[in-house]
Amino acid sequence: MAEINLQIESLGAGGDGVAIGPEGMPVFVPLALPGESVAVAITEGRGKLLRIVEPSSDRIKPVCTHFAQCGGCALQHLRAPVYESWKREQLALTLAARGLETKVQPLVAGTIGMRRRAVLSATRTKKSVMIGYFKRGSHELVDIHQCPVLSPDIVEALPALRKLVRPLLSRKNVARVSVLSTQGGLDVVIDDVEPATEASMRIKLVELSMGLALARLTVAGDMIIEKDRPFISFDGLKAISPPGGFLQASQVIQDKMIAHILKLVSAVKRPKGRALDLYSGMGTFSLPLARNFKVLAVEYDKPALQALQHAIGLSEGLKPVEILERDLAIMPLSALELRGYDVVLFDPPRSGARSQVAELAKSDIPHLIAISCSPASFARDARILIDGGYELKSLTPFDQFLYSTHVELVGEFVKK
Numbered sequence: 001m002a003e004i005n006l007q008i009e010s011l012g013a014g015g016d017g018v019a020i021g022p023e024g025m026p027v028f029v030p031l032a033l034p035g036e037s038v039a040v041a042i043t044e045g046r047g048k049l050l051r052i053v054e055p056s057s058d059r060i061k062p063v064c065t066h067f068a069q070c071g072g073c074a075l076q077h078l079r080a081p082v083y084e085s086w087k088r089e090q091l092a093l094t095l096a097a098r099g100l101e102t103k104v105q106p107l108v109a110g111t112i113g114m115r116r117r118a119v120l121s122a123t124r125t126k127k128s129v130m131i132g133y134f135k136r137g138s139h140e141l142v143d144i145h146q147c148p149v150l151s152p153d154i155v156e157a158l159p160a161l162r163k164l165v166r167p168l169l170s171r172k173n174v175a176r177v178s179v180l181s182t183q184g185g186l187d188v189v190i191d192d193v194e195p196a197t198e199a200s201m202r203i204k205l206v207e208l209s210m211g212l213a214l215a216r217l218t219v220a221g222d223m224i225i226e227k228d229r230p231f232i233s234f235d236g237l238k239a240i241s242p243p244g245g246f247l248q249a250s251q252v253i254q255d256k257m258i259a260h261i262l263k264l265v266s267a268v269k270r271p272k273g274r275a276l277d278l279y280s281g282m283g284t285f286s287l288p289l290a291r292n293f294k295v296l297a298v299e300y301d302k303p304a305l306q307a308l309q310h311a312i313g314l315s316e317g318l319k320p321v322e323i324l325e326r327d328l329a330i331m332p333l334s335a336l337e338l339r340g341y342d343v344v345l346f347d348p349p350r351s352g353a354r355s356q357v358a359e360l361a362k363s364d365i366p367h368l369i370a371i372s373c374s375p376a377s378f379a380r381d382a383r384i385l386i387d388g389g390y391e392l393k394s395l396t397p398f399d400q401f402l403y404s405t406h407v408e409l410v411g412e413f414v415k416k
């Protein structure tokens with residue numbers, strides 16, 4: 001592979017530097033920044049960074065020694081203000097592609113150590129266990145010993161997690177190790193391993209878990225031990241997640257999003273006193289909303305709804321929260337069913353809420369609040385709502401996925 005020098009023109013959506021190659025085609029150069037002159041070796045439109053000839057003044061020292069190898073982060077080498085405006089611009093570009101020109105509010109910043117949920121992979125080598133994230137675009141695991149993004153209690157537990165997962169690993173399998181930092185300690189879920197059916201294996205796992213600040217351990221869907229209740233909080237309201245259940249990745253950003261949403265709904269007129277929370281999960285937003293509204297929470301995941309039911313029982317002073325189990329892709333709430341609410345929240349999976357949004361667009365609900373981890377599906381859904389007579393009044397990005405290229409957002413729609 002011949003070495004050539006390139007000038008980096010921009011930062012692509014995947015966080016790679018983008019240059020124009022010798023044949024006039026774009027060349028993506030991971031870890032390079034706009035304005036830099038770099039020496040690369042090109043294969044199939046991708047440039048392997050060999051040397052930075054002229055660094056950008058926006059380049060900073062990454063906070064993690066694994067950066068550049070580990071695929072968990074893409075943008076630790078960029079100065080914070082530039083990183084933040086790049087995330088905002090990416091969001092604006094995604095909206096513009098759907099003809100939406102809403103002003104994007106400043107990014108609500110994240111902080112290091114704030115990520116409470118990690119999904120790691122673990123494999124066995126001849127002598128030890130590797131645990132970490134894959135290299136970007138590869139099946140090669142990077143054995144991590146630090147991760148400034150993760151909550152420190154998860155990072156401290158890495159050596160004990162290696163020991164815990166070891167007896168469950170053969171020389172071939174790759175285990176999925178999900179770790180959630182809770183008020184009672186770590187909630188650890190190990191999947192893609194054989195169930196721990198033998199008594200000797202269960203005893204071994206219990207013994208090994210003594211080396212961990214553990215709340216609960218679940219292996220292949222089977223709860224092995226619960227040393228403490230893995231409580232989490234939604235704006236101070238307690239809940240217990242089902243093992244491996246969906247939660248916002250960062251408690252800090254979750255609470256900032258709740259505060260933002262409560263501020264938005266405080267301006268909503270409440271003649272009906274009712275709010276609807278679609279794709280409610282275990283009630284991240286339903287429970288805080290129920291301080292002021294009667295809430296209907298709709299979701300298709302039974303364990304999440306059971307967790308919400310349990311959390312309702314733990315909370316005092318809330319207005320009634322009703323629960324409806326329903327697949328909103330197959331059977332969205334119809335425009336008729338949507339009557340009678342002052343405000344509707346919807347927080348769909350990455351793929352968005354296409355069929356539900358088609359019904360919302362036909363409704364007369366005065367206020368809608370969208371939460372999304374995918375600007376692309378949000379923009380598609382926003383287009384449907386706007387074509388149905390809604391206005392996108394405000395749009396706020398949250399840096400839930402620090403140093404990645406991902407953006408979480410909250411959008412507010414009003415019926416014109």
Ligand SMILES: C[S@@+](CC[C@H](N)C(=O)[O-])C[C@H]1O[C@@H](n2cnc3c(N)ncnc32)[C@H](O)[C@@H]1O
Pocket residue numbers: 246247248279280281282283284285298299300301304326327328329330347348349350
């Ligand atoms: C991004 S999560 C949001 C959960 C919750 N609002 C929160 O903040 O924790 C999306 C939720 O939508 C649920 N979901 C996904 N597809 C669904 C569908 N077709 N019908 C109903 N719920 C669905 C998932 O189970 C998950 O709880």
